[in-house]
Structures are given as structure tokens and as C-alpha cells.
Amino acid sequence: MSAFVALLRGINVGGKNLVAMSDISAVFRESGFENVRTHGQSGNVLFDAEPAGRPPLESTIERILEDRLLAPMVVVVRSKEELAETVAAAPAGHGSDELRSDVFFLKHPLTAEAAFAQLPELREGVDSMAMGPGALYFSRVAALATKTRIQRVMAMPMYQQMTVRTWRVTTRLLELLEES
Structure with missing residues (x-):
């Protein structure tokens, strides 16, 4: 397992695109990511996962969030090393x-x-x-x-x-x- 951060674009900023971070954490956990935690309210999700390469991991998370939260989101993922x-x-x-x-x-x-x-x-x-x-x-x-x-x-x-x-x-x- 490797440590990553998912940076969700444009949520909970200026009263727009309001999504509870607890809901996002739950979606990550239910999707098999481990050691899930958030920082702040503007879409910072720390988690552990098998390294799959950044673009595939970003696409997977975007698809999961859209399916579960019914809202498209742009997700940028960085490993701890990156x-x-x-x-x-x-x-x-x-x-x-x-x-x-x-x-x-x-x-x-x-x-x-x-x-x-x-x-x-x-x-x-x-x-x-x-x-x-x-x-x-x-x-x-x-x-x-x-x-x-x-x-x-x-x-x-x-x-x-x-x-x-x-x-x-x-x-x-x-x-x-x-x-x-």
C-alpha cells in the first residue's frame, strides 16, 4: 500500500458544491481505500491504496464519486513522494x-x-x-x-x-x- 492525497476540485468553496467530507470519506472507505481521513472542508482526502498509476487512480475516484454522490468532480491525485x-x-x-x-x-x-x-x-x-x-x-x-x-x-x-x-x-x- 502507498499513501496518496486526492485533491477534489471546487467543492465546499464559497457556499457552492456543498458535499459533506464525512460522505466523501465514507465513499472512499466503501470503495476499498484504507486509512481514509480528510483535512479541512475543501476536498482533501488522504488514503492508502495499491499503486495503480496516477491517471487511472484519478479516473477511478472520479467515477466512484460521481456514481455515489451524483455529481461530477475533477480529482487530482498525488502520492506522498510526488x-x-x-x-x-x-x-x-x-x-x-x-x-x-x-x-x-x-x-x-x-x-x-x-x-x-x-x-x-x-x-x-x-x-x-x-x-x-x-x-x-x-x-x-x-x-x-x-x-x-x-x-x-x-x-x-x-x-x-x-x-x-x-x-x-x-x-x-x-x-x-x-x-x-
Whole structure:
């Protein structure tokens, strides 16, 4: 068995797509995943499973959730090792107190290179974006956060194949995976 995190896109955010995390946990357990637990209310599910390769595991979980909860969901899965690699590859200063930092996790087959090539112009001196393994690192200067242009990325079609977690949540998910 290997440890994984499933990042469910767009649930329990802003009062939309409300799904009880206890229901999601139950679906995972009933589907044969082990050591299932959640973190927060926005779709972070930690679990153990036989390694099946990321795209097949994502497709399996999406199908199970849609069948059981009657709602389609985009799911991005990372193994403990993949998440550790993403955290380790973050740019210097990502997550510092001066910045508001996020990780945009990309769903296969979207690559960091392809996503980065499509990025609109961000605000110089406010926003920064860097590529990582299966992810983009986005930061904005905290004092200038209201001037960010990140909404331009969120309006793009490729954004539907991403799910965003704050740096704090990302590193906490890794800690939780390492504890299990």
C-alpha cells in the first residue's frame, strides 16, 4: 500500500458544491481505500491504496464519486513522494510571510510547461508564477494582493484542469501523509 492525497476540485468553496467530507470519506472507505481521513472542508482526502498509476487512480475516484454522490468532480491525485517532490521544488521564498502563496496542482495530461506557456501576463512586482513537478507555484505580494491578476488565469479553460491549495495546506497535507 502507498499513501496518496486526492485533491477534489471546487467543492465546499464559497457556499457552492456543498458535499459533506464525512460522505466523501465514507465513499472512499466503501470503495476499498484504507486509512481514509480528510483535512479541512475543501476536498482533501488522504488514503492508502495499491499503486495503480496516477491517471487511472484519478479516473477511478472520479467515477466512484460521481456514481455515489451524483455529481461530477475533477480529482487530482498525488502520492506522498510526488507531493514531497512538489514541496521540495518550490521557488525560494514561496510561502514566506511577505507573500500569499498557492500551488496549482495540474490534472494529467496538463503539464506545467503547457500551462506555463498559456499564462496571461501577470502584474509585475505583484504576481509571480513558477513551474514545478505537475504544478505551478503562484505567489502575490501580500501587501499588494488586491492588485493581483490571478483572475485572468482562473478565467482560462485550462483552469478547469487545476485545483489550488494554499502553501500552508499543501505542506500540512505532506506532514499528514508522512505521519501515516
